[in-house]
Amino acid sequence: MSQAFSIDARDGSARAGVLRTGHGDVRTPAFVPLASTATVKTVGSSEVADLGYDMVLGNTFHLFIQPGHELIAELGGLHEFMGWGRAIVTDSGGYQVFSMGHGSVAEEVKRRRGERKSMIVAIEEEGVRFRSYLGGEERFMGPETSMEIQAALGSDIALAFDECTPFHVDREYTARSMERTHRWLDRCVEWHRGHAPPHQLLFGIVQGGVHEDLRAQSTAYIDAAPLDGVAIGGSLGQSKEQMREVVEWSLRGLRDERPRHLLGIGDVDDILHAVGAGIDLFDCATPTRLARHGTALVQDPAGRWRLDLTKAEHRASRLPIAETCGCLACREHTRGYLHYLLRAGEPTGARLVTLHNLTFMEELMRGLREAIAGGRYADHAASLSESARV
Amino acid sequence: MSQAFSIDARDGSARAGVLRTGHGDVRTPAFVPLASTATVKTVGSSEVADLGYDMVLGNTFHLFIQPGHELIAELGGLHEFMGWGRAIVTDSGGYQVFSMGHGSVAEEVKRRRGERKSMIVAIEEEGVRFRSYLGGEERFMGPETSMEIQAALGSDIALAFDECTPFHVDREYTARSMERTHRWLDRCVEWHRGHAPPHQLLFGIVQGGVHEDLRAQSTAYIDAAPLDGVAIGGSLGQSKEQMREVVEWSLRGLRDERPRHLLGIGDVDDILHAVGAGIDLFDCATPTRLARHGTALVQDPAGRWRLDLTKAEHRASRLPIAETCGCLACREHTRGYLHYLLRAGEPTGARLVTLHNLTFMEELMRGLREAIAGGRYADHAASLSESARV
Numbered sequence: 174m175s176q177a178f179s180i181d182a183r184d185g186s187a188r189a190g191v192l193r194t195g196h197g198d199v200r201t202p203a204f205v206p207l208a209s210t211a212t213v214k215t216v217g218s219s220e221v222a223d224l225g226y227d228m229v230l231g232n233t234f235h236l237f238i239q240p241g242h243e244l245i246a247e248l249g250g251l252h253e254f255m256g257w258g259r260a261i262v263t264d265s266g267g268y269q270v271f272s273m274g275h276g277s278v279a280e281e282v283k284r285r286r287g288e289r290k291s292m293i294v295a296i297e298e299e300g301v302r303f304r305s306y307l308g309g310e311e312r313f314m315g316p317e318t319s320m321e322i323q324a325a326l327g328s329d330i331a332l333a334f335d336e337c338t339p340f341h342v343d344r345e346y347t348a349r350s351m352e353r354t355h356r357w358l359d360r361c362v363e364w365h366r367g368h369a370p371p372h373q374l375l376f377g378i379v380q381g382g383v384h385e386d387l388r389a390q391s392t393a394y395i396d397a398a399p400l401d402g403v404a405i406g407g408s409l410g411q412s413k414e415q416m417r418e419v420v421e422w423s424l425r426g427l428r429d430e431r432p433r434h435l436l437g438i439g440d441v442d443d444i445l446h447a448v449g450a451g452i453d454l455f456d457c458a459t460p461t462r463l464a465r466h467g468t469a470l471v472q473d474p475a476g477r478w479r480l481d482l483t484k485a486e487h488r489a490s491r492l493p494i495a496e497t498c499g500c501l502a503c504r505e506h507t508r509g510y511l512h513y514l515l516r517a518g519e520p521t522g523a524r525l526v527t528l529h530n531l532t533f534m535e536e537l538m539r540g541l542r543e544a545i546a547g548g549r550y551a552d553h554a555a556s557l558s559e560s561a562r563v
Numbered sequence: 564m565s566q567a568f569s570i571d572a573r574d575g576s577a578r579a580g581v582l583r584t585g586h587g588d589v590r591t592p593a594f595v596p597l598a599s600t601a602t603v604k605t606v607g608s609s610e611v612a613d614l615g616y617d618m619v620l621g622n623t624f625h626l627f628i629q630p631g632h633e634l635i636a637e638l639g640g641l642h643e644f645m646g647w648g649r650a651i652v653t654d655s656g657g658y659q660v661f662s663m664g665h666g667s668v669a670e671e672v673k674r675r676r677g678e679r680k681s682m683i684v685a686i687e688e689e690g691v692r693f694r695s696y697l698g699g700e701e702r703f704m705g706p707e708t709s710m711e712i713q714a715a716l717g718s719d720i721a722l723a724f725d726e727c728t729p730f731h732v733d734r735e736y737t738a739r740s741m742e743r744t745h746r747w748l749d750r751c752v753e754w755h756r757g758h759a760p761p762h763q764l765l766f767g768i769v770q771g772g773v774h775e776d777l778r779a780q781s782t783a784y785i786d787a788a789p790l791d792g793v794a795i796g797g798s799l800g801q802s803k804e805q806m807r808e809v810v811e812w813s814l815r816g817l818r819d820e821r822p823r824h825l826l827g828i829g830d831v832d833d834i835l836h837a838v839g840a841g842i843d844l845f846d847c848a849t850p851t852r853l854a855r856h857g858t859a860l861v862q863d864p865a866g867r868w869r870l871d872l873t874k875a876e877h878r879a880s881r882l883p884i885a886e887t888c889g890c891l892a893c894r895e896h897t898r899g900y901l902h903y904l905l906r907a908g909e910p911t912g913a914r915l916v917t918l919h920n921l922t923f924m925e926e927l928m929r930g931l932r933e934a935i936a937g938g939r940y941a942d943h944a945a946s947l948s949e950s951a952r953v
Contacts, residue, residue: 212904212911219895240878240903247879248899256895488630489637505609505646509638513630514602520910521602 177374177401178432178453182546186451189545192402192432194260194329195372196252199227201432201453202541204439204534205262207461210235211245211255214461215524216531218257224528225535228260228329230456233322234269237314238305242325250327262456263328265319265361265378267335267354268406268436270301296336298353316360324369331369332404333361335378340408347382347408354380355394362399374401376434379423382408383415388422395427402432405452409438417446424451441470441478441537445554448541460534464526467515469494469502470533474558482526487512500532501525567764567791568822568843572936576841579935582792582822584650584719585762586642589617591822591843592931594829594924595652597851600625601635601645604851605914606921608647614918615925618650618719620846623712624659627704628695632715640717652846653718655709655751655768657725658796658826660691686726688743706750714759721759722794723751725768730798737772737798744770745784752789764791766824769813772798773805778812785817792822795842799828807836814841831860831868831927835944838931850924854916857905859884859892860923864948872916877902890922891915 178201180190192199206213206221209232213221221229231251236242245254251261273292294302300315319334335354338347358377365375377395381387395403405423409416420435427433432453438444439457447455460470467483471494480494490508494500502511502525514522537557544553568591570580582589596603596611599622603611611619621641626632635644641651663682684692690705709724725744728737748767755765767785771777785793795813799806810825817823822843828834829847837845850860857873861884870884880898884890892901892915904912927947934943 210907210909211900212909215910215914217891217895217911217915219891239907244879244899244903248881248897254897254900254903256900489634491638501607501609505607507638507644509634510601510644510646513634513644517600517629519600519602520605520913521607523910524605524914525607 178430180430182548184545184548184550185449187449187541187545187550188451188453189542190432190453192260192453194228194374195370196258196260196329197227199260199454200542202444202448202538202545203227203454204444204460204538205230205454205456206531206534207232207456207458208255208257208261209458210239211251213527213531214465215520215527218255220528221257221531222259224531225539226259226531228262229257231255231261231263231326231328232269233263233266233319233326233332234314236326237266237322238307238312242322246325246327250325252327260329261326262330262376262434262454263323263326263332264436264456265332265334266314266322267319267332267378268337270303270314271337271339273303273306298356300334301336316357317364320361320364320369324365324373327370327373329372330374330376330402331361331365333358333375333377333400335380335406338380338382338407340383340411342382344382344384344387347380347384348387351380351382351387351391351407354378355391358395358398376400376402376404376432378404378406378436380407381423383410383419385422388419389425392423392426400431402434403427404434404436406436413440413443416443417450420447420450420452439534442474442558444537444541445557448545449550449554460530461527464530465523467511467522467526469511469526470530471495472557482508482511483515484512494526494529495533498529498532498536500529502529568820570820572938574935574938574940575839577838577931577935577940578841578843579932580822580843582650582843584618584764585760586648586650586719587617589650589844590932592834592838592928592935593617593844594834594850594928595620595844595846596921596924597622597846597848598645598647598651599848600629601641603917603921604855605910605917608645610918611647611921612649614921615929616649616921618652619647621645621651621653621716621718622659623653623656623709623716623722624704626716627656627712628697628702632712636715636717640715642717650719651716652720652766652824652844653713653716653722654826654846655722655724656704656712657709657722657768658727660693660704661727661729663693663696688746690724691726706747707754710751710754710759714755714763717760717763719762720764720766720792721751721755723748723765723767723790725770725796728770728772728797730773730801732772734772734774734777737770737774738777741770741772741777741781744768745781748785748788766790766792766794766822768794768796768826770797771813773800773809775812778809779815782813782816790821792824793817794824794826796826803830803833806833807840810837810840810842829924832864832948834927834931835947838935839940839944850920851917854920855913857901857912857916859901859916860920861885862947872898872901873905874902884916884919885923888919888922888926890919892919893922 208229316334323331381391434454493503598619713721771781824844883893
């Protein structure tokens with residue numbers, strides 16, 4: 174356990190601080206862009222740094238499958254491999270392994286469960302056997318495998334291997350899975366203590382699905398473990414209201430001084446709520462994935478902060494995405510041009526909107542950090558939620 | 564006719580000069596990157612400028628089909644539409660219209676002619692009727708249409724509408740087509756004189772296929788016309804040797820003081836030869852298209868100046884593409900990382916290699932300009948052709 178995290182300002186339950194890593198400081202609260210496949214899709218590592226980001230998230234599962242952690246280690250570790258000198262957090266691989274079997278939350282909500290064949294061969298105490306989505310061959314991942322991969326990648330923050338239980342399973346399955354995830358946590362801590370690179374921090378993951386008592390048990394277990402930080406994972410429910418409730422249960426009773434990462438959440442309203450509840454770190458595919466599908470993030474709460482540039486109304490627009498934004502897309506291009514690029518399938522379009530959305534997210538988080546430091550978080554969050562459409 | 568072109572240095576038949584356009588000077592000899600669809604694929608306009616390019620090439624045919632020249636005019640013209648403040652040359656659309664019917668040279672050489680259905684409805688004195696590759700509806704393009712589109716785009720150099728005859732047609736067809744292209748040239752000159760934006764220069768295109776006498780006729784016709792420059796188009800044959808011969812026939816008897824653009828040629832050895840023969844401008848899809856398929860341009864004549872980064876030998880390479888290159892890909896990334904990105908289909912890979920190849924081409928051309936200015940062109944071209952593999 175390190176004293177890697179310091180909280181410099183508090184405002185209600187919100188905190189602003191600094192997480193010190195082997196590759197520089199991460200100012201919190203922070204949004205962490207996904208570099209799942211060792212690249213933030215369409216954007217270069219130096220550009221991500223230029224946008225002001227202190228940390229990106231690498232994907233243990235994907236990099237295990239392709240190109241393999243041994244190769245990345247041979248090429249100097251994930252930082253050197255992808256030309257990124259700042260901090261990296263790697264997820265444990267649990268989420269991806271289990272979504273291959275359980276399906277994603279979105280698929281569940283849309284009742285599409287069962288439409289695709291599970292790639293999971295067996296979930297056992299030792300770990301999970303599954304088929305690679307590339308070659309179809311059987312692979313294995315358990316707590317030690319996950320830790321070994323993350324050590325080879327050399328990430329600054331490793332996450333303990335967990336089963337990410339889906340929403341549709343019953344309380345009984347969720348409880349048994351959570352208990353196994355706790356046993357896996359102990360094995361991760363043990364492996365990490367003996368083998369991890371000295372600079373690597375370890376976070377545990379709170380599970381327990383949408384059950385208040387299970388979340389309480391899991392939070393207590395994770396809080397008692399010798400860890401550098403806490404992540405909140407698993408099913409957060411099927412609505413924003415339920416998600417907020419689950420986050421609050423998961424935070425209840427956690428010691429104050431460890432950094433807290435809410436996994437996979439990145440909608441603006443959710444971030445505003447969760448930072449207010451005491452979350453320090455976020456990662457999410459949404460900002461970059463939306464961009465690739467032509468949707469820009471804008472200060473428009475009524476429109477879910479989204480502007481769909483592929484809509485016909487933008488065809489002849491000479492406006493930038495946002496008048497006040499300083500990103501490359503807004504400085505140099507109109508909505509009309511972006512609309513055309515996106516409709517024509519030109520990769521330049523996806524790239525420009527990605528740069529915009531990452532700029533938007535970093536400016537959002539900077540504003541939140543400043544508001545907390547200034548003791549005006551609630552007002553700031555409220556003003557963002559009420560702003561007129563730009 | 565303007566005095567837009569000045570030749571500042573000569574070395575044998577090679578010339579180095581400056582072409583003055585409505586959007587700045589173009590230093591020649593120059594390679595002109597393709598921005599066929601109003602973007603250099605994967606790269607932003609400001610990045611292309613940062614790489615040192617003075618001019619890009621927009622595609623009359625593609626922009627006519629999507630998003631339409633009227634929209635681009637409404638959004639301020641092609642420069643403003645794509646956020647590019649430097650010079651633009653637009654091709655006439657002839658090449659694309661006719662390749663839909665005749666097939667490409669590569670298809671011809673591979674004897675694939677006839678495998679795809681022609682989209683051309685009719686080639687008539689008035690112009691060409693064809694089906695759009697987007698919606699399938701019938702469209703028309705003739706000399707005046709082409710000029711009107713190029714005027715709406717507001718390019719700095721317009722090319723006269725021509726039929727680009729394929730290699731497989733006989734001498735008789737080539738001769739009749741050339742004569743029609745000459746009549747079309749007169750109509751282009753006429754339209755351009757009355758309607759073109761004042762800053763727009765007009766180049767004519769030498770046709771005549773692989774027939775020495777027809778090339779001589781066409782060159783004489785183009786040379787006598789009131790034009791700002793000359794382009795060499797049509798079938799240049801099926802081998803590099805034949806292409807060089809056709810280029811020499813096409814240049815023979817041309818007045819010296821007009822700029823000369825060799826259409827669609829961009830291999831390094833071909834450029835070295837053609838600059839030596841007196842060509843000033845080149846455009847070609849190859850450098851950027853190769854990049855998207857994972858091949859980098861390198862100083863390796865024996866390997867046709869190509870390095871296929873997708874080959875297994877680069878998997879664990881810690882070398883940059885080229886030790887001496889200052890591009891983003893070479894400064895920040897290894898061949899191993901690029902190999903992985905390209906194999907994984909990550910758009911970041913195509914983008915990084917595109918940046919490299921465009922850097923390579925601009926440095927090549929700068930070196931040629933300096934060599935001509937220094938009176939050592941032949942030695943310089945020979946040294947490039949003989950360099951050891953790097």
